[in-house]
Amino acid sequence: MAPPDAAIIIPHYNDPERLARCLTALSRNDLSRVEVLVVDNNSPTPPTEVQARFPDVRFVVESEKGAAAARNRGVAETDAPLLFFIDADCVAADDWVAKAHEVAPTADLIGGRVDVFDETPPPRSGAEAFEAVFAFNFQNYIEVQGFTGSGNLVTTRDVFEDVGGFRGGVSEDLDWSTRAVSNGHKLIYREDLVVSHPSRSDWAALRHKWRRLTQELFGVNGNTPRDRAKWALRALAMPISAIVHTPKVLGSDKLNGWVERLRAVGTLFRLRFQRMIWMLRQALGQDI
Known part of the structure; x- marks a missing residue:
């Protein structure tokens, strides 16, 4: 088999239901020559049932706490030249992988749109209503504030190696993408690179x-x-x-x-x- 040209890296901690939903959405994408890596952050209850449901997904355990360490471990576990980051509680669009391949040559790091959905029936709680208005405005983050999140991020191994890994104990998304831009790497926003994220319910x-x-x-x-x-x-x-x-x-x-x-x-x-x-x-x- 040809080596993968891209790796999807998913940090996870103790949220098996949402992880299963994330992997189900990814399975509707074309995963040809794509490696899917779940890096479990040493969850108290290992996601063994989810692992059994998705035998083509590689699961590894990172004992150092924090999403930063989990993402870094994911990068270390693969040789793929393209790196696609998504969070375990996110739901990728059916064309997310295809779009990630399409946009990868256009910049050094690309952040996409993150839509918000509710996991409870209407009407929305105050928290859900607040998140519907304010959460995940990635276009503003990228085009106005100059950073992006890693829940919907496309980059390359070369960029990652130049910037260095994510750092724990700080806002790792802001820190990493700000360092990348400071190193001269081009950051852009793509409206058609879409994932969804649940609102906070309360x-x-x-x-x-x-x-x-x-x-x-x-x-x-x-x-x-x-x-x-x-x-x-x-x-x-x-x-x-x-x-x-x-x-x-x-x-x-x-x-x-x-x-x-x-x-x-x-x-x-x-x-x-x-x-x-x-x-x-x-x-x-x-x-x-």
Whole structure:
């Protein structure tokens, strides 16, 4: 058999149902000369049933905690020249692999569209409504802010080796893609490279997500007194940002009716005030 020309790398931790859904979606793609690698992050319950259902997928275990270590292990496990990254809770479009091959020659790293779907029946909770409006705006991340996520990322081994691996303890997506761009690698957005991601269904899940992101973002902010002062100013701007973004929520065509809109606005203010508290504590050298 010819060696694979691309490897799909999927970090996983203790979420077998969503992993099975991810692999089912990928199986609807053309996987000719493509190696699919699941890197399990030493889950308490190994995904043995999922592994049995997908015998053509290679499963490896990475004991170092964190998606960064899992992705790095996946790259080390394959010699494929093209690297396609997707997260275990994402659902690839039926043409995702074909599109990844198509866009790979157009830039050094390519981020695609990430749609949001709900795993619960309507109407949306406040968390789901908030995510429908604000989550995963990859076009803005890439074209305005200059970084991309790794839940829908196409790159090459040459780029990865030049940039180095993902680093844990920080916002690894932002850190890695920012380093790549700093090294002169071209980053572009492709609307037709599509995966879907479930929304966070309740406040606890949304809070957990943003607590982790706040910790990771502070990790790349810097730790000098000047950096901490800037972080504190960003914290104090959080309530103002909620006011600024309220019209976006109220006018969003992604929400159905006033119940979802009011729930989204309430969650917007609740989350921004929570982030302000977390960030001020970080600026003072405290844990969150």
